[in-house]
Amino acid sequence: MNQASVSHACAAVLRRDLTLAWRRRGDIAMPVLYALIVATLFPFALGPEDALLQRIAGGVVLVTVLLAMLLALDAMFRSDIEDGSLEQLVLAPQPLALMLGMKILAHWLTTALPLIVIAPLLAGMLHLPMAVMGVLLLALLLATPMLSLLGAMLVALTAGTRRSGMLLALMLLPLCVPVVIFAAGAVAAAQQGLPWIAPIAWLGAALALALVLAPLACATALRIALDA
Amino acid sequence: MTSAHPIPLLQAHGLSFLRADEPVFGPLDFVLHTGEIALVEGDNGSGKTTLLRLLAGLLHVGEGELRWRGKGWNRDERAGEVLFLGHQLGLKMDMSPRENLRVAAGLHGQREGCGTSSVLVDVGLAGYEDEPVRRLSAGQKKRAALARLLLLPAVLWLLDEPYANLDRAGIALVNRLLEAHVAEGGAALVTTHGAVSFHGGEPKRIRMHG
Numbered sequence: 078m079n080q081a082s083v084s085h086a087c088a089a090v091l092r093r094d095l096t097l098a099w100r101r102r103g104d105i106a107m108p109v110l111y112a113l114i115v116a117t118l119f120p121f122a123l124g125p126e127d128a129l130l131q132r133i134a135g136g137v138v139l140v141t142v143l144l145a146m147l148l149a150l151d152a153m154f155r156s157d158i159e160d161g162s163l164e165q166l167v168l169a170p171q172p173l174a175l176m177l178g179m180k181i182l183a184h185w186l187t188t189a190l191p192l193i194v195i196a197p198l199l200a201g202m203l204h205l206p207m208a209v210m211g212v213l214l215l216a217l218l219l220a221t222p223m224l225s226l227l228g229a230m231l232v233a234l235t236a237g238t239r240r241s242g243m244l245l246a247l248m249l250l251p252l253c254v255p256v257v258i259f260a261a262g263a264v265a266a267a268q269q270g271l272p273w274i275a276p277i278a279w280l281g282a283a284l285a286l287a288l289v290l291a292p293l294a295c296a297t298a299l300r301i302a303l304d305a
Numbered sequence: 306m307t308s309a310h311p312i313p314l315l316q317a318h319g320l321s322f323l324r325a326d327e328p329v330f331g332p333l334d335f336v337l338h339t340g341e342i343a344l345v346e347g348d349n350g351s352g353k354t355t356l357l358r359l360l361a362g363l364l365h366v367g368e369g370e371l372r373w374r375g376k377g378w379n380r381d382e383r384a385g386e387v388l389f390l391g392h393q394l395g396l397k398m399d400m401s402p403r404e405n406l407r408v409a410a411g412l413h414g415q416r417e418g419c420g421t422s423s424v425l426v427d428v429g430l431a432g433y434e435d436e437p438v439r440r441l442s443a444g445q446k447k448r449a450a451l452a453r454l455l456l457l458p459a460v461l462w463l464l465d466e467p468y469a470n471l472d473r474a475g476i477a478l479v480n481r482l483l484e485a486h487v488a489e490g491g492a493a494l495v496t497t498h499g500a501v502s503f504h505g506g507e508p509k510r511i512r513m514h515g
Contacts, residue, residue, distance in 0.1 A: 081410070081411055081412055081413055081414035081415075085411050086411050086412045088411065089407065089408045089410075089411025089412055090408070090411070090412070092408075093397065093400070093404075093408045096400065096404065097397060097399055097400065100399045100400075101399065159393070160393055160394070160395065160396060160397065160398065161391055161392075161393025161394055161395035161396075162395050162396075162397060164361075164363060164389065164391060164393065164395060165389075165395040165409065165412070166412070167363065168361055168362060168363070168387065168388075168389055169412035169413055170384035170385035170412075170413065171412055176412075303363050303364075304363060304364050304365055305324075
């Protein structure tokens with residue numbers, strides 16, 4: 078008999094989740110479509126005034142991307158709980174937090190990454206200056222994994238309850254606020270020619286913390302959810 | 306049977322599980338050695354599934370004591386030694402039996418000299434290896450889950466209603482798997498309603514009184 082190594086197990090979980098996401102490509106396209114529609118509607122609602130759009134572009138793109146991510150968050154562990162895969166994952170002789178970390182990574186790759194890819198397009202539609210685009214992307218690269226990690230933690234906490242969508246949204250709101258403030262703050266500072274590194278550094282620090290703690294919290298929460 | 310074995314694999318003393326302070330089953334006393342099969346018998350709702358989920362480590366011990374190889378009941382001690390097959394088969398519907406097995410092997414490791422292809426042929430899924438599980442019948446799905454038992458290394462099998470949805474050949478398959486497992490020095494706890502016949506003698510019985 079040979080035991081599976083941790084790296085093999087990580088690869089297996091990551092590959093499985095990416096394969097499943099690819100087989101349901103329509104689900105990946107949904108948040109992207111949503112973000113496109115929202116960003117397209119803003120100029121229609123506010124009028125095609127360059128100065129106004131330029132001022133709100135950074136914030137609109139950030140909020141749109143984060144909201145689009147929420148659409149897919151709810152489903153992170155749902156199918157695994159329904160078909161018993163989660164039980165098998167919990168019972169596997171592997172560190173559960175690391176396995177869940179892989180699941181969160183797969184989730185980020187399939188929902189957040191496509192959104193980051195179209196973010197320059199959305200920002201361009203709202204006339205965000207090209208010089209600020211880099212800061213916007215950097216802010217998104219730090220804010221989206223943060224949201225994936227925080228979201229996964231809350232999804233795990235509400236996993237035992239039915240109709241958890243509402244509860245999830247309520248719990249996520251206060252955690253989202255600082256992420257949006259720092260990310261939008263960086264973009265706004267860059268737009269005004271001010272130093273923007275401080276809010277980005279704060280986001281990075283928070284991400285480092287969440288990267289370590291959120292999978293552990295997820296693992297504990299899911300064990301509790303199954304133990305009922 | 307190796308009832309003279311010095312240290313039993315699994316020992317339960319006054320074991321019970323409480324849900325909202327109401328006992329779901331128990332108190333139960335039983336001992337399981339390697340090379341033994343125990344049938345868990347009881348009416349619907351008597352707590353058979355709960356017992357298996359508890360032994361798998363999904364539920365906490367309510368009251369009483371459990372020992373694994375004579376030592377305490379902790380997760381690290383049992384890592385990789387227990388395989389649980391519940392009502393939910395743990396198969397991804399959008400993936401083929403082969404892909405599902407590969408994931409399981411990635412998590413648990415696999416037995417020496419076993420491959421996903423040969424294992425799937427053994428459980429009677431030849432020709433269906435690469436079909437999405439979604440398109441298989443209930444019995445075939447069950448067989449795809451049973452293939453895990455053959456591929457993954459484990460000492461103790463916890464099988465919750467392994468005979469459900471299976472045809473006559475499938476039931477014989479489960480019995481064959483159990484006999485081979487026991488002959489190799491494994492042990493199994495099986496919940497069932499139907500009569501079970503083994504060539505290797507009369508199995509142990511654990512009666513649930515709910």
